[in-house]
Amino acid sequence: MGRAPCCEKMGVKRGPWTPEEDQILINYINLYGHSNWRALPKHAGLLRCGKSCRLRWINYLRPDIKRGNFTPQDEQTIINLYEVLGNRWSAIAAKLPGRTDNEIKNVWHTHLKKRLNEDHNNGGVTNNLNGTNETAHEDKESVIVDTTPTQQFTTLEISNNNKADDMMSYEDISALVDDSFWSDVVSVDNKNSKEKMIEDWEGMLNSNSKIYSYNNSKLYNDDMEFWFEVFNSSRRIEELSDIPEF
């Protein structure tokens, strides 16, 4: 598959793995681990390059792989995380135990990207994967943020390991909210300024995208407290002036 072999790979087998090769790789790794992928095929007796062995193990053979179709919840999580993390597939995969970056990338390109494009072109009413309708913005001064809380939280616990004191990591936020928070509510900037917030907000209105923005895996506490409050109270944001000075 793929392109012509480069000279380095001449003499090693390529293409789909056979069940026999799979078993050799599994047996070897179960016995000796995989501390050195480059040396592994030689020691295991496989006519493959180390890269190919690693890929086969990571994406298909390792025991904690979850196979089968993605649930609608999984797909919604991918969409939400994509909007947070962009095309950092390995980071997205880290949020979905048992799923690989390659698999998520494939699902995104074959299903989710197409679906989102269709949603954006269908006149503003989006059917999300949870089966509820999201009302998109129809004009700039009547912004609807429909925030039906599905989980209550009253305090923010901020973990600051390796982070500036005024920042939260995505992991921190995830521990406090469920998926509906990400898909419904949040606009956050990375400069901690209202100007930037409004700039983002207007950009989102113009692009008809989800009401959501996120930068560099960091969220600022002040911003988040405001949006948590919005989320928690089912309050509706009608005007840009409803967004406070941070």
Add this chain to the structure above:
DNA sequence: AAGTATTTCAACCGCAAACCA
């Protein structure tokens, strides 16, 4: 039923980061 078009997804590539002597 046969031929063609489209979709899916496992596997490849090149590059950059991490590692190590």
Add this chain to the structure above:
DNA sequence: TTGGTTTGCGGTTGAAATACT
């Protein structure tokens, strides 16, 4: 500090499967 080696990542490919005519 440097330069070679290894690992991990995202983009891309194309055979196989599926849908369509």
